[in-house]
Amino acid sequence: MASKRAYGEIPGHPPGSTFKNRDELADSGVHRPNQAGICGGKDGAESIMVSGGYVDDEEYGTEIVYTGQGGNDPATKRQIADQQLIRGDLGLARSQIDAVDPPHAFQVCPHVRQIS
Numbered sequence: 001m002a003s004k005r006a007y008g009e010i011p012g013h014p015p016g017s018t019f020k021n022r023d024e025l026a027d028s029g030v031h032r033p034n035q036a037g038i039c040g041g042k043d044g045a046e047s048i049m050v051s052g053g054y055v056d057d058e059e060y061g062t063e064i065v066y067t068g069q070g071g072n073d074p075a076t077k078r079q080i081a082d083q084q085l086i087r088g089d090l091g092l093a094r095s096q097i098d099a100v101d102p103p104h105a106f107q108v109c110p111h112v113r114q115i116s
Helices: 022-028 087-098
Strands: 038-041 044-050 058-060 063-065 104-108 112-114
């Protein structure tokens, strides 16, 4: 059974929360996928993970430029194709259109850190 989506602030996990690794993050329910960068689907996105897998992603403190899901060259990790509004990318667009709380954002540093 799929977990219920959680939008907005997650009690007990304010911005700046730190997790030992992606497993601990997933177990907390804050960002459930262990690998996917976007937690969400066609109804909206609840969180994103910036992990260094896309060199075109940028992070400026509490603001990020996130390239989305797919469309990158595995050899260079550079964006080479436009995103398609499917899977997690559709969820990000849906969240923007519906003006729901923005997805939680996480960055993989030595420890996983919540940045918004």
